[in-house]
Amino acid sequence: MRFVDIIEKKKSGQALNKAEIDFWINGYVAQEIPDYQVAALLMAICFQGMTIDETVWLTDAMLHSGDVIDLSKINGVKVDKHSTGGVGDKTSLALTPMVAACGAKVAKMSGRGLGHTGGTLDKLESISGFRIDMEESRFIEQVNEIGLSIIGQTTQVVPADKKLYALRDVTACVNAIPLIASSIMSKKLASGADTILLDVKYGEGAFMSDVASARTLAKTMIAIGKRLGKDTRAMITNMNQPLGNAIGNALEVKEAIDTLHGKGPADFTELCLEAGSVMLIQAKLANDHASARKMLEQVIQDGSAFAKFAAMVKAQSGDVEELYHPEKLPQAPVTCELTAQESGYICDMNALSLGVAAMRLGAGRALKEDQIDPSVGIVLHKKVGDHVEKGDSLATIHHRTPLSQDFMDACLAAYTFHETACEKPQLIEEIIE
Numbered sequence: 001m002r003f004v005d006i007i008e009k010k011k012s013g014q015a016l017n018k019a020e021i022d023f024w025i026n027g028y029v030a031q032e033i034p035d036y037q038v039a040a041l042l043m044a045i046c047f048q049g050m051t052i053d054e055t056v057w058l059t060d061a062m063l064h065s066g067d068v069i070d071l072s073k074i075n076g077v078k079v080d081k082h083s084t085g086g087v088g089d090k091t092s093l094a095l096t097p098m099v100a101a102c103g104a105k106v107a108k109m110s111g112r113g114l115g116h117t118g119g120t121l122d123k124l125e126s127i128s129g130f131r132i133d134m135e136e137s138r139f140i141e142q143v144n145e146i147g148l149s150i151i152g153q154t155t156q157v158v159p160a161d162k163k164l165y166a167l168r169d170v171t172a173c174v175n176a177i178p179l180i181a182s183s184i185m186s187k188k189l190a191s192g193a194d195t196i197l198l199d200v201k202y203g204e205g206a207f208m209s210d211v212a213s214a215r216t217l218a219k220t221m222i223a224i225g226k227r228l229g230k231d232t233r234a235m236i237t238n239m240n241q242p243l244g245n246a247i248g249n250a251l252e253v254k255e256a257i258d259t260l261h262g263k264g265p266a267d268f269t270e271l272c273l274e275a276g277s278v279m280l281i282q283a284k285l286a287n288d289h290a291s292a293r294k295m296l297e298q299v300i301q302d303g304s305a306f307a308k309f310a311a312m313v314k315a316q317s318g319d320v321e322e323l324y325h326p327e328k329l330p331q332a333p334v335t336c337e338l339t340a341q342e343s344g345y346i347c348d349m350n351a352l353s354l355g356v357a358a359m360r361l362g363a364g365r366a367l368k369e370d371q372i373d374p375s376v377g378i379v380l381h382k383k384v385g386d387h388v389e390k391g392d393s394l395a396t397i398h399h400r401t402p403l404s405q406d407f408m409d410a411c412l413a414a415y416t417f418h419e420t421a422c423e424k425p426q427l428i429e430e431i432i433e
Contacts, residue, residue: 003027003037010044018057025061025160035167042164042173050178055220056227058178062186065160069109069136069192074143076105077283080193081275082184084217087205087355088242092120092150093256094264095272095279097309100148101299102276102292104283107143108150109157109191118249118364118372121152126250126330126374130318146311158186177213181220188225195231195282197275198222202429203240205351211236211429218432231282235275236429241349241384244268248363248377248398250329257326260306267383267427273297274428330375332398338378338411340388346415347422349384353414360407361399376400378411385424388417 006020016024024041027033050058071078079099083089096106110120110132121132132152134142142149161183168174188196198221201207202214218234225232244265246255258264259272277292286292299305306323314320322328358364362373379396382388394415397403 003033003041007037007041007044010041010048013048015051016054016057021054021057022061025058025065028163029065029160038164039167039171039173042168042171042176042179045178046173046176049176052220052223052227055178055182056224059182059185059189059224060228062158062160062164062182063190065186066158066190067154067156068190069107069157071107071140071143071192071194073140074105074107076103077195077285078107078143078193079104079195079197079279079283080106080108080188080191081197081199081279082188083199084184084201084207084214086201086203086237086239086243087351087358088244088247088252088268089201089239090120090123090244090246090252090256091199091268091271091275093123093253093309094259094268094305095275096148096150097260097312098272098296098299098305099276099279099283100146100312101304101308102280102295103285104147104279105143106148106150107139107191107193108148109153109187110150111153112365118252120150122372122374123249123252123256124150124318126253127313127322128319130313131316134316142312142315146308146315148308148312149316150312151316153187153191157190161186177217177220180207180217181224185221185224185228189228189230193230195279196225196233197278197282198232198234199237199271199275200234201237201239203238203351204353205242205355206239215430215432222432233278233282234432235278236432237271238425238427238429239351240425242351242354242380243271245380245383246377247354247358247380248361249372249374250331251377251379251398253329254326257306257309257323260300260309261303262300271427274431278431330373332373332375332377332400334399336397336399336403337393338395338397338408340382340390340392340394340415340417341412342417343388343390344417344419345387345422346382346384347418348416350414353410354378354380357407357411357414361397373400383424385422387421 280292361376
């Protein structure tokens with residue numbers, strides 16, 4: 001088999017077979033196929049697409065390119081969720097202890113952030129001492145003991161994706177749905193859970209720009225999961241404004257703690273309750289949405305959801321005192337207010353612009369090697385649909401170094417005002433099973 005023939009076949013719009021896809025992935029990981037040939041195939045895929053069979057075979061080859069985590073020693077249904085990423089998305093920090101408190105088993109592998117937001121691991125490492133590295137045996141033991149653990153992915157999981165993503169990133173091949181879907185699902189499937197809930201976001205601050213493309217991605221990933229034997233479902237959610245109020249790592253940990261105490265922002269709380277309801281049904285701990293939601297509301301009310309989060313942090317060497325006293329979490333030395341320059345209703349907030357602003361403060365990474373400052377970020381006081389008077393605070397900026405007028409102007413430019421009332425946006429577009 002010659003790789004150039006595989007490139008030619010895809011270039012002409014033909015579907016690849018399983019043997020050809022296995023030859024590609026195995027040869028690339030073994031460094032037997034050069035980057036320039038794989039780049040040519042990736043570009044052909046961007047133009048010609050892939051069938052669902054091809055996408056499933058690609059995902060399967062990628063997930064078996066390295067270690068596949070065996071969670072069979074964990075008692076009960078192992079649930080997992082994945083978000084395609086957005087501004088202020090701290091969902092895993094609140095959602096996973098909520099579902100674990102209801103009896104689900106959450107053995108989660110997460111990643112770091114690159115771009116305008118920190119990742120789940122970056123947020124958790126805002127807590128002093130929190131360890132994201134763990135032996136697999138201890139990971140399984142912890143989930144059996146307390147029902148919850150969140151750790152970093154090992155370098156041996158899906159090495160094909162690491163190589164392919166790096167190449168896609170520098171060859172303008174990131175946005176092809178078969179490549180996105182296989183990248184996400186290979187990592188999720190290799191992590192070993194029985195069920196997967198996907199939070200596929202669309203809008204200015206998301207990977208997918210519109211509802212239609214988010215829906216196509218979600219349905220592709222669901223098809224992959226089901227074909228490979230996993231209960232996979234998806235939520236389509238709006239990311240045209242930040243999720244919740246906090247943008248920035250320690251600030252988002254504080255907001256997750258507030259949410260576990262029943263005092264979180266309404267939109268973020270609603271997302272956690274809706275996602276948690278689906279996960280409890282997947283775990284066969286609830287028969288319907290209404291009963292699942294009541295279970296989640298109860299564990300918030302009685303404090304067991306917060307206690308579960310504290311148990312995980314303690315088990316992973318984190319300073320639990322910082323959860324009970326969030327003022328002990330990293331705090332930026334300076335704050336200032338972003339004030340409205342006119343009166344009116346906020347009719348639009350550009351989530352991406354605010355995410356990039358937080359990154360410029362140090363809350364995200366422009367380059368993989370960049371160090372994150374866990375203390376900095378932005379806390380919003382007004383969102384779409386709210387009325388403001390000139391001079392009202394739109395947000396508090398938590399920063400370490402002086403802010404330029406250019407920075408402040410860029411933050412203000414994220415807001416669009418109108419004289420008449422604007423509707424608050426619908427957060428959850430639909431749930432696909």
